[in-house]
Amino acid sequence: DAKTTQPNSMESNEEEPVHLPCNHSTISGTDYIHWYRQLPSQGPEYVIHGLTSNVNNRMASLAIAEDRKSSTLILHRATLRDAAVYYCILRDVPRDDKIIFGKGTRLHILP
């Protein structure tokens, strides 16, 4: 099962961009890259996903390396409400649905 590695924690100033890295060197050709975040005392919530091309949505952008062995979640202008644990996971099509979340990156936002 493909795994991801992320830094344990990161810090950023409010209203500045944040780049959260994720390594997935054993990614397969059919793995989608997903990002979720978990706010304090809540269940995880979906942020964004992609396969090969960079993706944008209202919450964030996802930049995927050309060899797909790494990706970066970009929060364009961090707010205090973005303080959460961010998880990068891989999800395959559709052989099975084993998902490995890992410990994620705890993002601290400084006012």
Place this chain on the structure above:
Amino acid sequence: EAQVTQNPRYLITVTGKKLTVTCSQNMNHEYMSWYRQDPGLGLRQIYYSMNVEVTDKGDVPEGYKVSRKEKRNFPLILESPSPNQTSLYFCASSYGTGGYEQYFGPGTRLTVT
């Protein structure tokens, strides 16, 4: 409103007393999963189901059972709970695998004494 519901939200029980945590989704999703979350260990998948009557083990299935008799429900069964199953449990559902997002329930905090 599209949602995943779990019951109960909080449960304190004793070792060996069988319990069931229910999970229900109203989005007609094919795929459902159960996770547990423990401090310092992140989210770990217990079981998943890719369709009615189709279930499979995740990363940490020992001590748990599941069933998927109908699409909307995916109960988690602890036949003989032990203190090491004290944890925060999340149910999730999605329309498919690959490029489909998962929707998570609010969580069930279980304490086994």
